[in-house]
Amino acid sequence: MLQRAEPQDFERVLSSMCTVPHPSARKAAERFLATNPGDPGTYETVADLEDDAVDALGELTGLAEPAGYIASGGTEANIQALRIARNRADTDDPNVVAPVHAHFSFTKAAAVLDVELRTAPARNHRADTEAMAELIDDDTVCVVGVAGSTEYGFVDPIPAIADLAGDAGALCHVDAAWGGFYLPFTDHDWHFGHAAVDTMTIDPHKVGQAAVPAGGLLAREETLLDDLAVETPYLESTSQLTLTGTRSGAGVASAVAAMEALWPAGYREQYERSMDNAEWLADQLSARGHDVVGPELPLVAADLSIPMTDELRERGCSRSGRLGDPTMKKMVAHVTRSMLRSFVADLDWY
């Protein structure tokens, strides 16, 4: 079976939030596959590479003295950010306030951490800070903003969200898991240099062209990470702050390789090409009478009002149904123009 199985990789999937790994990221992943950054005393090279990865992510996100690590993905990074906020707060009944479009990993985080997740309605698919303010109280430990939402690719007003967090004595966490590698080339205020952001998720394995698993957790100060540290009595290192123990060095090494190859010119080129494609697709769909949301970043959400078929699914179209509307599809425009052309041609055929 394995010999004959063809992997369905990201290349043909219009709605994937992950990109195809850069060739040098693929090579680096293979070289470091059998290393374990979870044991930095033994695997020193990959541990040093992890510092390089965090430095590079810091440069992308306006962080002068970056702290953080390469996580298994955005889910782990979001869980860990809320864990920092919960552990340092002085309350027995912690809650986190987020806009309704926050990724479902926050639901997992709240369950795992026994924290209440309060979600506020959005306005035009963007966080409504007035609605969020109403949910904040003395037990709020973290206020979350999303910089590139999963379903619409919209960017929340991060400076206003950071102000809400500051006023409440809570931490501000920004989820730029998907948007983080596009946003440096836009006018949005989203990163550590733009607002009092405390922690951030930014995933090299999504738009960063690293191999899975490579998520990123960043913190404004190293001391914030102290709240994650667990003693490791028998290892050469004394403590560990990741959620996973043993982890592959493939993600770490490929993140460094991708960022060395692409930051900034390659990522800028990717942003410009993808945005161009997204705008083209949005125009094509609007011209055919479909309701389109975006693109603010390279993601087009559209009500195609046609039944989902196996053929469409094979062509990479997926359901994305937060609105309770099974015909809402999302398309992430890291794909080529010719793929989009054939997708639009298929729609015309229907």
Ligand code: 0PR
């Ligand atoms: N934060 C945001 C804004 C996300 O979009 C995602 C995942 C996460 C956090 C969680 O990241 P991990 O999945 O790395 O833990 N966004 C995509 C989604 O849920 C993930 C994805 C990627 C799904 C490729 C399907 C797929 O084919 O839609």
